[in-house]
Amino acid sequence: MSVAPRITSLRATIGAQLAYGQYGTVHAASAIVGDAVIDAVAKRAEARASHEGADAQAVTYLEVEAVVNTRLAAEVPPDRYGALFAKYLGEVERDGERWLLWQRVGRPDGVARSLADFGGDAKGLQAATGLTPRDVLRQLLEAASALHEIGFVHRDIKPENVLVDGTSLRLIDMGSCAQLEGCPALERASACLGYDASRSPCTPEYAAPEKFVDPLHPWAFDVYSIAITLLKLCWPLLRAPTDGAVLGTGSAVDDTKGALGLTRFREQLERSGHDLDAWLRIGLGETALDPLLSASLDALPAGDASLLAMLRAMLVSEAARRPSIDALLTHPCLSGNAAGGATNSGASASGKEAKLFFSPSALNVQLEGFEPDGCVLPAWAVEEHPIALSVRLQPPLGLLLGELRAGGVTLDGFVDGLASAAAREALRIGDRLVRIEHTPVRRASVEQISALISARSRGGKDVVLLTFERDCGVETGDECPLPTEAVETLESMLASGGASAPDRSPAATGTAASPIVVAAGAASIIGGRSTQEDTTILTMLEVTPPGSASSTRFTLAGVFDGHRGPRASAHAAATLPAAVKEALSRVAFATKDHSASDEAEIERIREGGGNVACGRGGVMRVAVDCPEGNWLVAVPRALGGSQWADAGICDTADVTTLRLDSRHAFILLGSDGVWGPFDGVGGASEGAERVACLVAEARATSRSPAPSAGEVAEMVVARAEGSGGTDNASCVILYLA
Known part of the structure; x- marks a missing residue:
C-alpha cells in the first residue's frame, strides 16, 4: 500500500x-x-x-x-x-x-457551523449562504467522488461532518474511511487501511441498509448517506424533539414538538420497502396530516420532482441498484438542464370510518318516549364475557399450551410460580391463542409459537402482547351456538317489565326467527404504517332483568380506527362495554362514510366557522389549528379534544339502526383500512360488495375444517393489504344463524 x-x-x-x-x-x-x-x-x-x-x-x-x-x-x-x-x-x-x-x-x-446547525431548515441555510438543496447535493457528491477516486469510502457522511464555509461545503472527519481500492480483494482485512469486514464505524441513522460496506459495490454506501443527509437538512419532520427550536432565518416551522426523528423515519422507510415514494403515499394517506410533513414537502420535494426521483433512487436497499456518483452528477437535475415543477406524490386517502352493510348486533331497541319525568327504571344485571381479549405478559409467560389436531394451540393451564396474577385473572382454560403482537398464529404449533416469543425476547422486548379468542360458552358452561328458543329480546323484556316474554317463535308470529351469533373472530394488520392504531372489541353481554331467572345474551363487536395515534381508539374500545352496560338501548348502530368530502358534513363545519379544503393528494380535509401548526384532518367526526372540536370536528356519533332477520348471514365491521383498497372505481358500495363476497365464499367453502370467523377476518385484512392498502386494517366478523 x-x-x-x-x-x-x-x-x-x-x-x-x-x-x-x-x-x-x-x-x-x-x-x-x-x-x-x-x-x-x-x-x-x-x-x-x-x-x-x-x-x-x-x-x-x-x-x-x-x-x-x-x-x-x-x-x-x-x-x-x-x-x-x-x-x-x-x-x-x-x-x-x-x-x-x-x-x-x-x-x-x-x-x-456545520449542516447540523441547519437541520430541518434548508430555507435558513439558503438565506444565510445562498446554498439551495441542489447545491448541497452537488457539493456532497463531488466531495465523495474525490475521496472515491483515491480509493476510500467515507462511511460516515452526516450533517455534523459537513462544515459550512460561505457558499462552500467541506467534508471532514475521515477517521471512519475504509480503503476499498488499490489492495487485493482477498487480503482486504489485512492490507486495506481502515477496512474490517465485521466493523462499521459509522453513525447508524445515516448508514446504508447493508451497514457494512459491500465489497462489490462499496461506493454505494456514501450515496445512501448523502441522500439521508439531504433529507435531514430539508425536512423539519426529521428533526429530533431534542434538537431545539432555534432555527436560522427563513424557517417557517419553529417547533420540534411532534417531529418524527431520523430513527423512526428509517424504521418507517424500511417498512415501506426502502421506497421513498411509498413512504410518502403512506404519510399523505394519514387521516390527520402532520403539519411538519406539510412543511417538509413545501421545502423538498413537493416543488422538485426530479430531485425527489434522484433521492428515491439513492435510497434503494440494494447497493447494486443505487446510481453511481458519476451518473448523479451528470443527471440533468444537477447539471442545470432539468425543468423543475410541482409534483403530487400522495395517494388519495379514503377517509372512511367503519362502514357496515349489516347492524353490529341483534340488539335493536328504541326507548323514545319511554323516559317520563320521575320514572325510575329498576336495575338490570349485566355481566360481560369476553370473546376476544389481549394480555401483555413478561417472559417467561407461565402458560401451558396444548396443540389442536387441526392446528393452533389453546391454554391448558398455568405454571405455578411463573404465571402472573394478570394472566390468571384474564385467561381461562381452553382460550385459543390467535395472535402474538401483529403476527397471526391460529394454526401455529407450540414449537413455532415458542420460537416467535423467544425471538422477541432476544430482540430486547420486555413484554409480549398475546391475543386469545374464547368460545362464547367457556365462562357460563353453555354450548355454542346458543339455542334460538332460549333467547329473549331486550325489547320484550322492557315491554314486560322483566316478566316472561311473549311467544316470538315463527309459528306464533308468522315471521322468520331472529338470527343469533354462532361464531365470531377478529383480526388486525399493521399494513404499511409504523404503529398499529386500530383497536377491536369482541365480547358478550349477559343481561338479566329484575326479578327474572332468565337472561339474554348480546354480542358486542366493534372496530375503532385511531387517528394521530392509538389513544382515541384504545379509549373507545376500553370504555364502550361499560357505556353499553349503562345504556343498552343505544348499541345498535351503523356508520356511513365519515369523510370530509361529505357535502352535509362540509356544510355543518363551514356553518360553524370551520374550514374544509382540498389538500395534498386530492383529499378534502378539515384544517385544525394547533400550537405545532395546522393539522389537516380527513374526517369530520372523531374523538379529538377541544382543538379538533373548535375546528368543527365533532365527537357525536352518526347513529342508525337496522333490525336483523333471516336474510342476514353475517356481520362485518371494518376500519377504513379494510374498505379503501376494495372501493376502486366503483365507489364505496362496490367495495362493500367485494368484501361481502369474500366472506360469503369463505363461509360456504367445502374445505374441512371450515375456516373460522377469525381466519376469514385475517383473510380480509390480508387481502386489503395485498390490494394496495397501506393503512392499519382491522375487522370483526360475526356469523349468524
Missing part, C-alpha cells in the same frame, strides 16, 4: 478545547507555515468510550485520518481540493501525543 509522506515540518501552538467526540478531541491552534501564522484546529486521539479496545480504536481512527488527509492534499487538484475539504496542514507531537492540524474553516472566534 502506497501512502504519501506525512507532513511533519510544522510548528504549532495548541489552545483551548473546542469540541470532543467518542474517539477524538478538537482544540483551537495556531500553525506556523514558513513565515505565515495560520489560524488552525488540532485533533488528537482520545477514547471516551467504556467498551474494551476504545483506546486502540481511537489511535486507529487518527491514523486513518492522517493518511486519508495526506493523500487528498497530495492527489486531488488544488482548486478542487480547496473547494471541497478543510486544508490539511500536517501533524505535530506535544507531550508524547500526536496532533493533526487543519486550517480553520468559518468564524475565527468559534467553532465553524
